[in-house]
Amino acid sequence: MEKLARKQIQALTPYLSARRIGGEGDVWLNANESPFDNEYQLTLSQLNRYSDCQPDSLINAYANYAGVNADHVLTSRGADEGIELLIRAFCEAGEDAILYCPPTYGMYAISAETFGVERKTVPLTADWQLDLPAIAENLDRVKLVFVCSPNNPTGNVMKRSDIVELLEMTKDRAIVVMDEAYIDFCLEESCVDLLAQYPNLAILRTLSKAFALAGLRCGFTLANPELIQVLLKVIAPYPVPVPVADIAVQALSEAGRARQKYQVLEITVNRAYLQAGLSQIPGVTVYDGWGNYLLVRFPDGDALFKAAWDAGIILRNSPIENAVRISAGSRAECEKTLTFIRNFYQSLIS
Incomplete structure (x- = not known):
């Protein structure tokens, strides 16, 4: 086989x-x-019906938490699906490339390879920050630049000034994807406020870490509405099961x-x-x-x-x-x- x-x-x-x-x-x-195993209440009704592609209650709940408008939010099966959606939507197999900066999360490379998309690497500097001059020299055919902050596995955050410079560098050329899977532990370091200024910014989020819902597989992509609409063209028809949306909304409630x-x-x-x-x-x-x-x-x-x-x-x-x-x-x-x-x-x- x-x-x-x-x-x-x-x-x-x-x-x-x-x-x-x-x-x-x-x-x-x-x-x-x-380490926290929180309990949730499930009605387990209406399981005979398909879920909405983007449940309003869930989208609105996360938009409220993230401080953005609802049309800036897409939910998916974990942030990993967000990575795949971005590559599928913006990269032509055999033509385009992604760029990432090791040591970092391994799924950027795996997802790109799965879809036949070239992987370019620009290693982090000795203090695990972005090597902007080297990135600038390697942007040919790059559609997506993945940056993890806090970075996995090193744990450090990327300098905000470097992120802004990267966004300026890639204007009208590539999308900067900020992987903020761990940002809930340091929300003051988030780039979410930059969404209003940079249409080439996408942010990946998840409920797996700080919300103690790794088993739920519920993630989000934050971006401008035009980018979100592109992702909606390639996402599965029913990506969020009804119980997943129900639990996620409870987790995002005031309590x-x-x-x-x-x-x-x-x-x-x-x-x-x-x-x-x-x-x-x-x-x-x-x-x-x-x-x-x-x-x-x-x-x-x-x-x-x-x-x-x-x-x-x-x-x-x-x-x-x-x-x-x-x-x-x-x-x-x-x-x-x-x-x-x-x-x-x-x-x-x-």
Whole structure:
């Protein structure tokens, strides 16, 4: 059967998500999930009817949360579908390209490769910021420039002045796609206010992280109405199941947003606890994180990752040498992880 697949698919290495990698344990800090398991009420009625393509209640609820007009919002099956919609809508296979800046989220490349679209890379600078001169030199045939902020896996935010310069650079040439999957942990760093000034800006959002709804698969694209209308041409007829819209609207209600704000604060405190504790271990470097995770460089990252894995503490290895990404989970999970890492390095010394 594989011989019948398109050549790009035959050569494709799929994205190794946390769930695909697997693992067995009682501490899961590998997927940047929320430790909070919130409850919702479902009526489970009218399931015999198709859902609206873009349910008004959901669109209006997220528009209110994001501070934009409803015609600037599109909802999809997670932000990952938003990535695919943008590539399908704006890139001709075999002609156009996307550009992204590693180390960063791997699905930009996978989605482009799936559709036969060229991938151009301009690595981040030594301090993990945009290399604007190099981007300017590589914009030929580029339709989409993906920028993740806070960046996954490094955790840093991109300089606002650089984002503005990038938007100016790509005017009438390409769309800048700001992936703000983790922006709810630092809303003051969002680019949402730039939508009014730059029609070539699209912003990806999700309920998976700060709203503790990773299993719901509900994401959003924020953009000017003209861009949204283009995406509506290629989106599936019924992308949002009725129960998904129902739960998402509850999460975005006044009560749901109050709960989210409290939980974000607690996760941020746990992240700071992890950072402070890990920073005290000799030879360990902890990078500042603005999302719900930290990138940590160890003397031997692979050895630490495997030892934790064997102990049932599932972390996430990264493409950065000797670096491991650790989600900020519950306080109990963070304490257990920190204790294990301390003991691991203490055993090497003694």
